[in-house]
Amino acid sequence: MPKPELAEQQPSRTLAKGLLILEAFSIHKPQWGVRELARELDMSPATVARLLATLQNMGYLEQFSGTQQYRLGPMAMRLGNIYAHHNPLPTQAQNIFEQYVDRFAYNFYLGILDRDEVIYLAALDGRGPIKVVVSPGGATGLHSTALGKVLLAYQGNDYIRQIINSGLGTHTPHTVTNSQDLWAQIDEIRAVGYAINIGEQFEDIGAVGVPVRNTYGDVVAGVSLAYPQVLIQNGNLDLAEIIELAKEVGHAITALKLDGNVIR
Numbered sequence: 001m002p003k004p005e006l007a008e009q010q011p012s013r014t015l016a017k018g019l020l021i022l023e024a025f026s027i028h029k030p031q032w033g034v035r036e037l038a039r040e041l042d043m044s045p046a047t048v049a050r051l052l053a054t055l056q057n058m059g060y061l062e063q064f065s066g067t068q069q070y071r072l073g074p075m076a077m078r079l080g081n082i083y084a085h086h087n088p089l090p091t092q093a094q095n096i097f098e099q100y101v102d103r104f105a106y107n108f109y110l111g112i113l114d115r116d117e118v119i120y121l122a123a124l125d126g127r128g129p130i131k132v133v134v135s136p137g138g139a140t141g142l143h144s145t146a147l148g149k150v151l152l153a154y155q156g157n158d159y160i161r162q163i164i165n166s167g168l169g170t171h172t173p174h175t176v177t178n179s180q181d182l183w184a185q186i187d188e189i190r191a192v193g194y195a196i197n198i199g200e201q202f203e204d205i206g207a208v209g210v211p212v213r214n215t216y217g218d219v220v221a222g223v224s225l226a227y228p229q230v231l232i233q234n235g236n237l238d239l240a241e242i243i244e245l246a247k248e249v250g251h252a253i254t255a256l257k258l259d260g261n262v263i264r
Contacts, residue, residue, distance in 0.1 A: 017043065018051045022060060022076070027135045031069040080137075089221070089256070090122040090136060096252050097124040104245055106130050106227040110212070110253065112220070113151045116163055117141060121221070130205065130228055143168050143182055144175050146197035146209030147224035153189035154211060154219035160186065172203040194243055199229045206232055208242050210250035223250045 010016035020041055024032060032040075038048040052070055055061040059075035084090065090110065097108035105128035111118040117139045134140075142148035142163055152160060160183075168177045176182050189195045197207040206229040212221040225246045231237040 014051075017041075017047065018055060021048065021051055021055065022072075025072050027138060031064070031067075031071050033067070033069045037070075089253075092256050093122040093223075093253050094124060096249060096256075097122065099252075100245070100249055101126055104225055104227075104242070106225065107134070108249070109134060109147055109224045109226065111140075111147045111151070111222055111224070113142075113155070114139075116166065118145065118148045118151060118222075128228070130226060140201065141169065141171070144171050144197070144201040145224070146195045146207035146226075147222045148209075149185060149195040149197070150189055150209035150211055150222045150224075151219065153186045153195065171201050172199055174199045174203065176200060194246060196239075196243075197224075197226075204229050208239070208246045210246045212250050212253050214254075221253070223253060225249070 021037065024037060024040060034049045034052060035045050037043075037052075038045040041048065052061060052063075056063055056070065056073070059073050061070045061076075062073040063070050093110040097110075100108070101124070104126060106126040107130055108122075108124040108126070109120055110122040111120045113119075118141070120134055120136050120138045120140070122136055123134045123138075140148060142152045152163065164179045164182065168179070168182065169175070170177055176185065185195070193210065195209040197205075197209070199206060205226055207224045207226040209222050209224040211219040212223060214220045223246060225242055227237055227242065232239055
C-alpha cells in the first residue's frame, strides 16, 4: 500500500499525491470511493476528490455512474503496455519459468526492489496446489519473503538499517522481527547466494530466493520458487534440490540477451 508520508518529501507534493492515489488500486482492491480512499491515504476528502476528478479527466481513472466509485482507466493500460514493450524481461522470464514446470510443480516469481518493497514482474502458478495468488505489479515485503530477503541482502548496509529502523512487521509466528536475527540471515545469504522463507509471510508457504545479476555483477532482480511448507516437513520435497533448481532458473534469466545486451 502506498505511504502518504512519501508525498510530503517530493518536489511536487500534488503530483506525488496523485501518483499515490493510482498506486492504491490493485488486484485485491480495484475500486475506491472518495471518502474511503481519503481515510486510507490520510488525505482530506476534498483533496482526494479533486485529484480523482483530474485523473479521470486525463483518462487514468474511470468512474462508475451508479456507485460513484473509481477504477483504473485506459491510460493506465497504455503506460503498462509501453513498459512491457521496452522491458521484455517479464515476458522472457515467464517463458523460462514455463520451461521448468515439469521439474517444479509449484510457483515461480520474478521481482525487483522498489523503494522498500518487492514488485513482482512475472509470476507462474504451477500445477500443484498452493494458496498464494500473486500478479505482476503486486507488491510484498522485504524481510518476510525469500525474494525480498535475497534482494535486501545485496543492498548497502545503510539501506538495510533504514528498513530495520522503519519496523519489521509480523505476518506469522515465523516472521523474523529481531534485527540481530535478520542481520544473521543477511550475512548467510551473502555467503551462500540464496535465501529461504520458512512460512514467514504465509505460515504454510515456503520459498527459496536467488539473485539475478546484470553484466557488472550487480543484483538487479530476484527469482523465487514457492511451495507448500508441509512438503518439506514430510520429505516429499527436497530443499537442496529446490535450491539448485532456483539457482539454475536465476542463471538462465541472468544470461538472457535482451535487445542484444545482457540484462542491465
